[in-house]
Amino acid sequence: xxxxxxxxxxxxxxxxxxxxxxxxxxxxxxxxxxxxxxxxxxxxxxxxxxxxxxxxxxxxxxxxxxxxxxxxxxxxxxxxxxxxxxxxxxxxxxxxxxxxxxxxxxxxxxxxxxxxxxxxxxxxxxxxxxxxxxxxxxxxxxxxxxxxxxxxxxxxxxxxxxxxxxxxxxxxxxxxxxxxxxxxxxxxxxxxxxxxxxxxxxxxxxxxxxxxxxxxxxxxxxxxxxxxxxxxxxxxxxxxxxxxxxxxxxxxxxxxxxxxxxxxxxxxxxxxxxxxxxxxxxxxxxxxxxxxxxxxxxxxxxxxxxxxxxxxxxxxxxxxxxxxx
Amino acid sequence: xxxxxxxxxxxxxxxxxxxxxxxxxxxxxxxxxxxxxxxxxxxxxxxxxxxxxxxxxxxxxxxxxxxxxxxxxxxxxxxxxxxxxxxxxxxxxxxxxxxxxxxxxxxxxxxxxxxxxxxxxxxxxxxxxxxxxxxxxxxxxxxxxxxxxxxxxxxxxxxxxxxxxxxxxxxxxxxxxxxxxxxxxxxxxxxxxxxxxxxxxxxxxxxxxxxxxxxxxxxxxxxxxxxxxxxxxxxxxxxxxxxxxxxxxxxxxxxxxxxxxxxxxxxxxxxxxxxxxxxxxxxxxxxxxxxxxxxxxxxxxxxxxxxxxxxxxxxxxxxxxxxxxxxxxxxxxxxxxxxxxxxxxxxxxxxxxxxxxxxxxxxxxxxxxxxxxxxxxxxxxxxxxxxxxxxxxxxxxxxxxxxxxxxxxxxxxxxxxxxxxxxxxxxxxxxxxxxxxxxxxxxxx
Ligand code: B12
Ligand code: SF4
Numbered sequence: 001x002x003x004x005x006x007x008x009x010x011x012x013x014x015x016x017x018x019x020x021x022x023x024x025x026x027x028x029x030x031x032x033x034x035x036x037x038x039x040x041x042x043x044x045x046x047x048x049x050x051x052x053x054x055x056x057x058x059x060x061x062x063x064x065x066x067x068x069x070x071x072x073x074x075x076x077x078x079x080x081x082x083x084x085x086x087x088x089x090x091x092x093x094x095x096x097x098x099x100x101x102x103x104x105x106x107x108x109x110x111x112x113x114x115x116x117x118x119x120x121x122x123x124x125x126x127x128x129x130x131x132x133x134x135x136x137x138x139x140x141x142x143x144x145x146x147x148x149x150x151x152x153x154x155x156x157x158x159x160x161x162x163x164x165x166x167x168x169x170x171x172x173x174x175x176x177x178x179x180x181x182x183x184x185x186x187x188x189x190x191x192x193x194x195x196x197x198x199x200x201x202x203x204x205x206x207x208x209x210x211x212x213x214x215x216x217x218x219x220x221x222x223x224x225x226x227x228x229x230x231x232x233x234x235x236x237x238x239x240x241x242x243x244x245x246x247x248x249x250x251x252x253x254x255x256x257x258x259x260x261x262x263x264x265x266x267x268x269x270x271x272x273x274x275x276x277x278x279x280x281x282x283x284x285x286x287x288x289x290x291x292x293x294x295x296x297x298x299x300x301x302x303x304x305x306x307x308x309x310x311x312x313x314x315x316x317x318x319x320x321x322x323x324x325x
Numbered sequence: 326x327x328x329x330x331x332x333x334x335x336x337x338x339x340x341x342x343x344x345x346x347x348x349x350x351x352x353x354x355x356x357x358x359x360x361x362x363x364x365x366x367x368x369x370x371x372x373x374x375x376x377x378x379x380x381x382x383x384x385x386x387x388x389x390x391x392x393x394x395x396x397x398x399x400x401x402x403x404x405x406x407x408x409x410x411x412x413x414x415x416x417x418x419x420x421x422x423x424x425x426x427x428x429x430x431x432x433x434x435x436x437x438x439x440x441x442x443x444x445x446x447x448x449x450x451x452x453x454x455x456x457x458x459x460x461x462x463x464x465x466x467x468x469x470x471x472x473x474x475x476x477x478x479x480x481x482x483x484x485x486x487x488x489x490x491x492x493x494x495x496x497x498x499x500x501x502x503x504x505x506x507x508x509x510x511x512x513x514x515x516x517x518x519x520x521x522x523x524x525x526x527x528x529x530x531x532x533x534x535x536x537x538x539x540x541x542x543x544x545x546x547x548x549x550x551x552x553x554x555x556x557x558x559x560x561x562x563x564x565x566x567x568x569x570x571x572x573x574x575x576x577x578x579x580x581x582x583x584x585x586x587x588x589x590x591x592x593x594x595x596x597x598x599x600x601x602x603x604x605x606x607x608x609x610x611x612x613x614x615x616x617x618x619x620x621x622x623x624x625x626x627x628x629x630x631x632x633x634x635x636x637x638x639x640x641x642x643x644x645x646x647x648x649x650x651x652x653x654x655x656x657x658x659x660x661x662x663x664x665x666x667x668x669x670x671x672x673x674x675x676x677x678x679x680x681x682x683x684x685x686x687x688x689x690x691x692x693x694x695x696x697x698x699x700x701x702x703x704x705x706x707x708x709x710x711x712x713x714x715x716x717x718x719x720x721x722x723x724x725x726x727x728x729x730x731x732x733x734x735x736x737x738x739x740x741x742x743x744x745x746x747x748x749x750x751x752x753x754x755x756x757x758x759x760x761x762x763x764x765x766x767x768x769x770x
Binding site: 002003005006041042043044045046189221222223224225226229230233234237262263273274275276277279280282283284286287290291294295306307309310311313314317318319320321322 | 406407408441442443445534535538559560561562563565566569570573574577578580582583595596597598600601604605607608609620621622623624625626627629630633634636638668672695701758
């Protein structure tokens with residue numbers, strides 16, 4: 001018996017979602033990016049299509065994160081409190097394909113910046129780079145609704161990715177996305193059924209099914225990655241098997257999660273066996289990103305320029321060899 | 326054809342002699358049915374049993390061992406996705422040593438590898454193998470390196486030596502140590518007999534599925550079955566595709582030539598690239614990865630990823646719910662409470678230890694979940710914690726009447742005070758890493 005390639009075909013495929021809008025489309029971005037569209041598991045070109053490579057975003061902030069580790073800060077010291085300039089640096093020097101603006105400083109307990117301040121930052125980033133944008137609201141229901149509604153309004157027509165809604169708080173922001181033409185992140189806590197339920201709730205309120213990106217919630221390496229990894233594989237398998245309410249592109253946040261944990265911050269003198277701190281942070285983020293990439297992530301928000309470089313180059317390598325065996 | 330445990334049992338001698346290392350024939354039959362054992366492990370199996378069980382008697386992916394006392398076992402996987410059941414034999418991590426680097430430099434690496442064990446959530450993590458490459462003028466350094474390994478280490482060895490005379494000398498040094506022989510190309514006949522003599526496993530390298538199949542068949546014809554496959558591929562995507570297809574054909578089509586563990590030599594222009602390539606292998610079916618360099622931070626990251634992927638998804642790693650003594654606590658020492666998720670427990674106990682304060686750490690039964698997860702699932706609230714403390718009669722063991730709860734569940738403090746009369750609840754910090762400074766800032770008892 002000679003070897004024959006064991007192919008599996010799927011009945012479903014992942015929704016195609018476009019981010020950003022050019023001037024013809026009513027926005028000001030220089031180009032758009034499309035996610036999704038695959039009809040097989042990630043990079044299985046031998047049995048299906050994957051028309052769009054996964055993309056890598058980098059993140060800027062409305063207020064300097066308290067836990068931003070030194071080795072990372074070394075890359076951004078001159079721009080860290082200037083989101084417009086930092087965005088520019090990420091795009092021009094480090095190759096970010098999108099910019100995520102995290103507006104956590106508007107959280108009532110983390111700076112309580114006003115809606116106007118948030119809007120100012122949003123506009124700064126909008127004018128300093130021309131790539132599609134992601135806006136991430138604070139982890140506080142009321143303030144999130146207040147800030148993001150306004151963000152949606154002032155960026156009308158740009159088709160930004162508005163990050164995020166969850167089951168207990170989705171109506172206000174979803175409505176604003178519909179009104180101003182944005183795409184939405186539906187976040188759920190590492191659970192297939194909860195993810196599906198939220199997508200159903202959204203489509204039930206007539207939210208367009210070609211404007212949803214799922215965030216299955218990233219647990220980083222050593223802190224729940226095993227759950228995220230497997231939930232993503234299950235979501236993707238179910239989506240490909242024909243469950244339309246799970247067949248959306250997935251976003252993951254290895255940067256935010258990885259640089260928040262002890263492994264990215266504790267010096268080697270305290271943990272000699274852990275190895276060099278500066279390298280460790282990059283490795284932690286890269287290992288998380290690689291595993292989630294093969295589990296089905298289409299949009300990765302990363303922090304370290306070296307992680308961005310390697311993940312982008314691996315994605316390019318995969319697609320350069322497309323055609324499969 | 327799948328046979329049930331009982332079908333198989335009927336074919337066994339039913340003497341319960343135990344030579345298969347399982348106490349009874351029935352238990353052995355059950356293991357066979359689950360493909361966790363091979364018929365050849367029962368020395369008394371009849372020819373009829375062998376004929377009937379045939380293919381059903383070997384697992385779809387063979388278990389291969391490299392090394393002596395401290396052997397690495399790889400293979401014998403049964404699923405494509407960890408959520409379908411679990412992955413069983415975690416990826417072996419090998420470090421390459423080259424004879425061109427000299428014996429002394431290799432000795433340093435061997436010693437470093439031997440000393441490196443990192444604890445993470447209660448497990449000891451370590452690298453498993455040496456991959457020794459003969460790339461110098463004469464065999465001396467290569468053989469000396471093997472002698473040093475034998476002296477300093479119990480880890481297994483893979484020999485990458487295309488010179489058959491030197492290879493044989495190397496195998497002599499490592500005899501009784503069940504090494505593996507890495508074949509860069511189609512193995513010479515002589516290699517088969519060496520492998521047999523020294524009970525070595527064979528790593529077969531090929532650049533196409535066809536060649537790999539041919540080499541695998543040839544080795545089996547030569548009566549070898551401890552094989553490891555190395556299908557070389559250029560590019561990240563190709564590697565993922567190849568590994569997936571090899572695993573699929575073994576598991577789903579029971580395609581015997583590919584029913585073996587997979588090895589990859591990791592190449593990369595930078596350490597980050599090496600990390601990325603090795604991470605892919607750990608996630609997607611690599612049984613052994615050979616790293617070109619020794620890099621501590623990189624190893625620690627890979628150890629953690631490997632632990633992640635090979636954790637049984639059905640049961641989070643957890644610790645026993647009970648009161649743990651940190652340092653040398655007395656009845657007047659402070660009392661902390663947390664859940665029995667291993668990660669949570671080890672982070673919290675580690676930080677209390679770092680602070681230098683002796684304390685009681687009450688670890689409740691939260692079914693192995695983190696603080697917030699357990700709280701959200703109703704497994705870590707005021708009532709549950711109070712009930713646990715009462716059930717284990719903790720109040721009789723300490724005089725302290727203050728209890729420190731995780732900052733993330735500040736909202737349960739009222740409930741807990743109500744359910745645990747006589748106690749004062751202190752809301753702790755949110756992050757374990759802040760525990761040392763938190764301890765200094767409040768009156769704990
Ligand atoms: C991995 C994970 C899971 C895993 C479970 C992992 C496990 N074994 O516990 C799974 C996928 C199973 C899961 C399930 C659920 N999850 Co969950 N999960 C997470 C996730 C991503 C990480 C949790 C984790 O491992 N943390 C690491 C450990 C070490 O943290 P920790 O236990 O809190 O300990 C730290 C501190 O609390 C402190 N500490 C601990 N003890 C003590 C003691 C003292 C005295 C002090 C001072 C400090 C201290 O030290 C530690 C280190 O800093 C979090 C989100 C996040 N990023 O935090 C959500 C999260 C906890 N989950 C959440 C939810 C809602 C759920 C579910 C209810 C939903 C669902 N999916 O069905 C279920 C509940 C489970 C069930 N149905 O039985 C929510 C909780 C929301 C809330 N604020 O209440 C979270 C916050 C996600 C979110 N943003 O929505 N989850
Ligand atoms: S070795 Fe064979 S005969 Fe002996 S107990 Fe095991 S299965 Fe039964």
